[in-house]
Amino acid sequence: MKSLVKNKKTYHDYEILEKFEAGVVLKGSEVKALRMGRGNLKDSFVRVIKGELFLLGAHISYLETTNPYYKPDEKAPRKLLMHRREIDRLFGKVSKDGLTIVALGLYLNNKNIIKAQIALAKGKTLHDKRETLKQKTAQKEAKAAIANFNKGRI
Incomplete structure (x- = not known):
């Protein structure tokens, strides 16, 4: 596909x-x-x-x-x-x-x-759009934090 x-x-x-x-x-x-x-x-x-x-x-x-x-x-x-x-x-x-x-x-x-x-x-309403944007940024920051933590351990 x-x-x-x-x-x-x-x-x-x-x-x-x-x-x-x-x-x-x-x-x-x-x-x-x-x-x-x-x-x-x-x-x-x-x-x-x-x-x-x-x-x-x-x-x-x-x-x-x-x-x-x-x-x-x-x-x-x-x-x-x-x-x-x-x-x-x-x-x-x-x-x-x-x-x-x-x-x-x-x-x-x-x-x-x-x-x-x-x-x-x-x-979606404007409120829903803002909420999904907040969730995306939170997930992105969490991934970055985990990646930085794993870099320090190696």
């Missing part, structure tokens, strides 16, 4: 409840661009539109080698492929519980097919 694009901001802004895998419908030049690392999921999100999942706000730029007459829209909505039952379950949780579906990243699976990792998430 080779990661192509990650959305690090989602872990900061959302509390991830459940992760899913979905196929992505892409044009030919977009696949090559993603393999070259030309994707950005920073402000992307997933919506259920007419019973289908769509990745909105994802930016996949085209390469210079792309045919000048065929350059797909870089910010176009991209269809995500999942089973009907999974989509219905996601839609129920989003509409009933007020959760959101966010894109965590795009990656190549074992068969070299591009997949999207999406997640059911709950938005």
